[in-house]
Amino acid sequence: MKKAVVIGAGISGCTVARALAEKGYKVTVFEKRNHIGGNAYECFDEHGIRIHKYGSHIFHTNEQRVYDFLSRFTEWYPYEHKVLGLIDKKFVPIPFNFTSLEALFDKKESDYLKEKLTRVFEGKEKVSVLDLLNADDDKIKDFGQFVFDKVFVNYTAKQWGVPIEQVDKSVINRVPVILGYDDRYFQDKFQVMPLLGFTDMINNMLNHKNIKVKLNFDAKKLFSFRNGKVYKGSFPYSGKVIITAAIDEMLNYVHGVLPYRSLEFEFTNYNQPDFQAAAVVNYPNDEKFTRITEFKKLTNQIADTTTVAREYPMTYDIKAEKGNIPYYVINNEKNNLMYSKYKAEIEGIKNVSLLGRLAEYKYYNMDNCVLKALELADKISG
Ligand SMILES: Cc1cc2nc3c(=O)[nH]c(=O)nc-3n(C[C@H](O)[C@H](O)[C@H](O)COP(=O)(O)OP(=O)(O)OC[C@H]3O[C@@H](n4cnc5c(N)ncnc54)[C@H](O)[C@@H]3O)c2cc1C
Known part of the structure; x- marks a missing residue:
């Protein structure tokens, strides 16, 4: 044989x-x-x-x-899968979409931006934040800068341990900006x-x-x-x-x-049925961790308590006590x-x-x- x-x-x-x-x-x-x-x-x-x-x-x-x-x-x-992100003290959908826009801009400004984005990127359901930053239109550029600063800059620096300028563009492009109200994290045919x-x-x-x-x-x-x-x-x-x-x-x-980027997970069980509004909540800016996952919301498990994991990115070092698992290739x-x-x-x-x-x-x-x-x-x- x-x-x-x-x-x-x-x-x-x-x-x-x-x-x-x-x-x-x-x-x-x-x-x-x-x-x-x-x-x-x-x-x-x-x-x-x-x-x-x-x-x-x-x-x-x-x-x-x-x-x-x-x-x-x-x-x-x-x-x-749905993800929220804490931006300017509000939990808004990530990838950033029109709901996020409406939550963070006043009605007049958000109506203006939605109309402009739809017109300039006609026929597109999503764009990269780099597309927004490179647009000819100043208003779209400013909006791109807002999303870049609030959603990408600090999250990416925490995740990769280097300033965003040193991170490969393909990594930044993994998370799009949605030109509509689709709040799913993935758009694939099979999501199960x-x-x-x-x-x-x-x-x-x-x-x-x-x-x-x-x-x-x-x-x-x-x-x-x-x-x-x-x-x-x-x-x-x-x-x-x-x-x-x-x-x-x-x-x-x-x-x-x-070289790899590594992670440490801090697991905490809370004596309450629910912890947060989505399975994953991103913390792009002030906290040391990048995100919190509440597992019951992924697994559909019913229980009186709930367990979450806070995720801390760190340098990979095979000999270190923490960060010794290779997670993300660089x-x-x-x-x-x-x-x-x-x-x-x-x-x-x-x-x-x-x-x-x-x-x-x-x-x-x-x-x-x-x-x-x-x-x-x-x-x-x-
Ligand atoms: C934080 C995180 C979140 C992710 N989330 C998603 C997601 O939501 N959806 C998705 O599709 N993908 C996700 N991925 C990617 C996913 O983890 C990988 O695609 C997948 O696990 C890779 O499988 P693998 O078998 O190639 O590698 P691994 O899962 O790493 O398996 C390799 C195995 O080899 C074993 N091994 C290593 N050295 C030896 C040795 N010397 N002798 C014997 N065994 C050895 C290891 O112990 C390990 O079990 C995520 C990745 C990360 C880091």
């Missing part, structure tokens, strides 16, 4: 494991944590509230193939959440006779990559190896440590160059593939991970 090893039991690793198992491969998944699911892991806290241990995860996709694949492992409930959570869905994926999962197992202790070969212990290994773990760690940091010229050296080494090994956010050093949403994993399994199996 054909053999494959998958390093990392996040959504990327578990999807490729399942797809290869169905194509007749005997697959072993190695995971160094004591649980599956990677950063999409959900569990119950000591108060019986289902939480997202590594930050709130919301499923959304336009990919039919991804939706169909995952639907084999979970039932769904409809969930359209797994009925019993992501861990349950991923666990069902791994439930296949050809898949073995080894938790608490650092794959680096068994596998090494050198001289154009992969070794299992001291012997060359000829099965397929899919790495979803951090590529620099796998190659002993020979080209340096790839794609810039220098870091991408370092990554390309790691990638070139792995590409020289014909039975090894890189998959997922840590191995590819890219920000991926979960649906991107699933699609890439399915495509990789197709390629491997020919």
